[in-house]
Amino acid sequence: MMKVVLKVELHDEKIRKKAMQTASGISGVESVAVDKKDNKMTVIGDVDSIKVAVKLKKLCRANLVSVGPAMEPKKEEKPPEPKKExxxxxxxxxxxxxxxxxxxPYFNHIRHQPYPNYCYRTLEENPCGCVIC
Structure with missing residues (x-):
């Protein structure tokens, strides 16, 4: 993760929107922020700083101010859990x-189930029936 800070000359809102769209369109960019007061744009992500500057120079005057690693949020350490006995x-x-x-209850249910009734028919009862021997 790199943090690229550029000094840009943004005269109006239209150019500012185009500059933000251009910067956010570069692959690897995670966030783009513009400070109107200081005329600075901050781009954070896995990007090449020169590539960002060249893309922005097509819209307005852009100069690199600083390039460095982005500060990652500090992970909060959890207090150790008390040991359980x-x-x-x-x-x-x-x-x-x-x-x-x-x-x-499950076994009692199975134990008391009646057996299925099978129907046996003989050839004498149904002379047209099929008998497999």
Whole structure:
């Protein structure tokens, strides 16, 4: 990330808009800011400073003031979390008992389901039926 500061002569709003559009149209530009009071334009991104200056010189007078790394926001450090005491180990038999209690309704439901009724027909009942031997 580079921060390019240019001194530009922007006479009116129309030229300022064109200059901002031109600067933002360059690949790698992340932000463009114009300071009317000091007649400075700041371009931040992964760009070549000379390429930005040449593009802006087609619209107005532009001179490079400074080129340097963009200041990245400082990452806030989180305070260390207090150490939690490990949970006491449970007896495996108690864990199994809890699991059986949770799944008991499910098993009871399956256990009490009636078996499907199958219909058997013989050749005597339906003489036109198909029999596979």
């Amino acid at each position: 490990p949970e006491p180990k449970k007896d495996p038999k108690e864990e199994c008992a809890q699991l059986f209690k949770m799944y008991e």
